Amino acid sequence: MGPASSAPPELTCADWLEVLEPCLTGPIFEPETVQRLRRLANGLPGECQGTLEARLAPGAGPIDLSVRLRTADEARALAARLPSASGFLSRWAERGGPLSPVRSVWLEWDLDREPDGAVLPAPLVCAKLPRDADPGWLTGTLLPALQDHALPAGQRAQVLACLEALPPTATLLYAFSLRARGNDAVRLEVFGLDPGEILGYLERIHPQSVAAVAKVVSLFEGVERLHLSFDVAEAVLPRIGIEGSFPRQPSREPRWAALFERLVERRLCSPAKRDAALAWTGYDTFWTAAERWPVAAIGPRGVCLRTLSHVKVVCAPGREPEAKVYLVFGPADRSSDGVASSAASRSALST
C-alpha cells in the first residue's frame, strides 16, 4: 500500500457531530436540522471547536453552526475554501501583519435553509479583539478588512461615537461583518456592562431601543458575564442582543437554571428545551462512544467536549424577543487544557 492511500482521513467537524449523535435529539434538534448541520460540517475542520445556536421558543427551529479558528494554519486551510472570507483569513494568518492583534475568528453559518450545493456557503465573520483595541486600528484596518471595503464616513463616525460613549468598565470584545446576510452593517459586541449600565449606554447610542430592552434586561440580573451587541450602519440599528453566561457549568452553577427558569416564565423558552440545554454539558472519549469515534482519523485519542457557552435574547422592532442558547462541542481547547495560559500563548497565531 502506497503512502498516499495510507494517509488517515481528515478529521472534520461532522466527525464530532457523529460522536454527539445521541445528544442531537428533540426537543432542540430535529432530524432535518441535524442532516443540514452534518452536510455543512463535512467541509469544516475537526480541530476547531464548534457552537450550535438553538432557538429556545417552543417548536422546531433552525440550528446555526459556528466554528472558532485559533491558528494561522486553520485560517489558511479555510481561506482556500471560502472565497467570501479568503481575503480576511489570509491577512489574519500573516505573522506580524496588521490583523495579527485579532485573537481568534469565528465563522458562523445561518442554516435556516439548505446550503446550496457542495461549496461552503459564505459565513458571517467575527473577530475577537485584543484588550483595549485602538479605535483607529478598528475602523481603519480591522473593519475594512472584515467588510472588504473601507467604511463609509458616516458608518465610521458612528462606530467611533459608540466606542467613545462606552463607560470605562466596558470593552469592545467582538466585531462582526454581516455581509453574508447581505447587510453592510457591522456588529459590535461589548463586555463589562451590568444591566443598569446597558440601559444607560443604549440611552446614549440608541435611545429608541431602551424601552424594549428594559423589558428583557431584568432576565439577566445576577448573571456574571453580560455582553451587549448592536449593529452599526450610518446609524445604530434597532436590533439589540443581550448575552449572559457564568464561568462555571450548570452542574456547579445553579444560576444557569435560574436564568432558564426566568426565560420559561416569560415564555421565551419551552420547559423541555430548558431541560435539554441544562443537560448538554459533558464529554465523550473513545471509551464512551467507541462505535461513533473517528478512529480512522485520530485513533483512540481525543475528547469531545460539550459545554454551555451562553444564552442570548434578541430584541427587534415589531417582534417578540427571541431567546437562543449556544452549545459548544468538539475537541478540548488547547489553551485551556487544565493549565493556566498567558494571553500570549492564547494568541491566534501561536501555532
Next chain:
Amino acid sequence: MSSAELKRLLEDVRKDPCLLEELRARRRDPDAALGWASEKGYHLVLEDIAELLETDRELSDDDLDQAAGGDAWPPI
C-alpha cells in the same frame, strides 16, 4: 499516530460491543490487555496498549469549566 494494527482493533471494537466490553474489563491492566489482544489475533505492542489506555480518562467539573472558558479573559 496509531499503528495500523491498533486501528484494525479499534475498527473491530467499533462494530462489536462484546469486544469493547472485553477490552474495557482489562483497561487497568496493560499486560492483560496485550495478552487479550494477542489471543484475538491483534499483534499489538505495549506502546499501542499504552496509547489506548491513556485515552481512558475522566474529566472533572474543573476540566469542563476550564474548557468552557473558566476564569480566563475574555470570558466567551
